[in-house]
Amino acid sequence: MAPPLPAAAVPARPIDLRTATISIIGFWLFYFAIVTLRAAVMGFEGQFDMVGRRLVVALVGTVLTFGLYAALRPFAGQSLPRKVAAAALLTVPFATLFATFNWAAFYALDPMKPAAATRQKDGAASNGQSRWGEEAEMMMQPHVVIADGAVTWYFFFAAWAALHIALGYAQDVRLAERRAAAFRAAARDAELRALRYQVNPHFLFNTLNSLSTLVMRNRPEEAERMILNLSTFFRTSLTADAADDLALDEEIRLQRLYLDIEAVRFPDRLRIAIDVPPALADACIPGLLLQPVVENAIKHGVSRATRPVTLSIRATSVLPGRLTITVSDDGPATGNADTIAAPFDHAVESTGTGLRNVRARLAARFGDDAGIHWGPLPVEGFAVTIELPLVHHGC
Template sequence: MDKAETSKSAARVPFRIVLASVVGLWATYLVLMTLRAELLGMENAGEMFERRLIASAIGILITLGLWVVLRAFDTKPLWAKTCAALVFALPAALLSMQANRMVFADLQSQLNDQVLRELVETSGVSQEDVDDAQLQGISQFMQRGNLQYIVEITFSRYFMMLAWCALYLALLSGERARVAERREQQFRSAAKAAELKSLRYQVNPHFLFNTLNSLSALVLTDKKQAAEKMIQMISTFYRRSLADDTTADVPLREEIAQQKLYLDIEAVRFPMRLVADYDIPEDLEDALIPGMILQPLVENSVKHAVAPSAGQVTIRISAREEYGRLVVTVSDNGTSARDSEEVRPGFGIGLNNVHERLEARFGNEATVASGHSPDGFVTHLRLPLLRMREQVAA
């Protein structure tokens, strides 16, 4: 619950976006008012533009002040933000109106004097002959005109402030949506990483169980030197495999080196029966592949081809590029593979692990094909060809 509240409070509209929206609002006002003056043919258009520019700059500062107040309501419910906008937009509009009056004060005074002269002229008497009653009537008329001007300006500014508040709330909602989307993506990535780790950790216990059985057999048969050699290789194997990020891809050369070390360990147990062959083109050595992805395949070849065979069995690991994709093949020529048309007993668990890891990493872009061949048993992994140098550049 605390994490959700923290994420919610972190959803803020960046200041540069707020500033751009405020400047855009007042720039639009400046353009429209200038265009209106030109269309109506108002006098002193140049001087009016300069003063309008000053009023717009002050309006930008007032609107930013309104944003500072509204920002305190970012984490509040929508009704609270709406009420705050309705309430605080009014004093902002009054400040903007007052700033506008101050900027145009001398021009307004000149306009009032001109109106006074026109009213006196229409009365048919000179300005010196106008009595107090007439002056009072003219003054009241002009005050009503000024009050109407103030009300109109205030309402127009209030509308502008509310329009910007609506824009700000829309921007805030958009930012919240982006934060939620990023958080959802983080959750998906975390779930995917957990799945990859779980599948990867399924490999190591199974391998450890088999190697410990092999080590036990060497000890029981009093093959001390072979047992010591196997212990050293097992230690090296686990030091390398556990040092890497369990969810990270590794260069193909490192994966092949791990499998070579594993087959060297098994060769201690089957010195006359196990032969390993590797065909990895040099230009594919930096291709990326999920770490330990070949382990279940190689391990099953040892278990189901080498162990039950009385003769020599070759396990071959090869790689090639095919239509812009990486194809890695693990095969053997064990005779037991030809004894049945069914998939090797127990092989489905390891193959399923490989399939699930590739699906978690690449989705539908990776495939696994496994079955009997004229020479024995073969498994092909087809996955996107990613280069180590490309990942570093990205």
């Protein structure tokens, strides 16, 4: 399948009919209002009759502008110079047609025109200005009136054509922005899925080795329980959409499954303490966000210990709208190889993949609105703290 077009390569499209209709009607309503107001202010005669004719002329102009819109549509995908040239040329016939109809409405059908022309001619002759009277009479000839009107109305139609081009570019920009946003969302989802499915193979290998040991030692019930837990864990974690969130209590349920599996490996060393207030049970977090952190604690805190180690998962909401989840262990002070020497108050770059994975998922999902901090505890043990927005619904 071909890759999607980048935002810069989005093909131009004609402006939609709704936008064109609004712009055309707005143009001609503006014409009608301005000319009618001018006639009223200047006190022209026969205003009621002129308003009717002006309305018919505006309707004809609206129809002709729709024709210009249809003529310009095929040029939507062309370059700007071609669009401008097409608009400049196509405006000529529409302006001429409108000027012709305007002449018919206000001159050919105007009963006051002959008297006005006679008065103008007689007045010019009585003052010895017959030449000016002849020029005035010539100015009333149809071809002169239409040509003069065509020039005037050309700029009116050209103004709408320029608006049409501008609206088309604005539409293309909006489309490009929407596509760019969709591409960013798709890239984010792909990154989230890739990070989500980075399951540590050591966990699976260790579990299979433990199963082998249980079978060899003839402990079928424990082996069966481990297989069931492992099956449930993978079925739940792999069938859910990697870009979806989970309720915190569901995430804790998955971690309990994982810890039950590890408890078979470390029956005398692993102790579990989980503290999630009921008010935070439905808080939404990215699915399996805690898995690498809990796995890190098992790998570096429990497996290296020779005494019982308590692994704690604690959720709090001290600040309004913020959720804090802390995963800690009181294992040996040798530290976590993935995060050794990382100060608790600063999220520095780790050398392993576990906490980098969590940080990358938080950045992809929340940007700068979430973070992860880690470091050794004052006496023994290690703690990882995740801070993210508190959302109770939408998982």
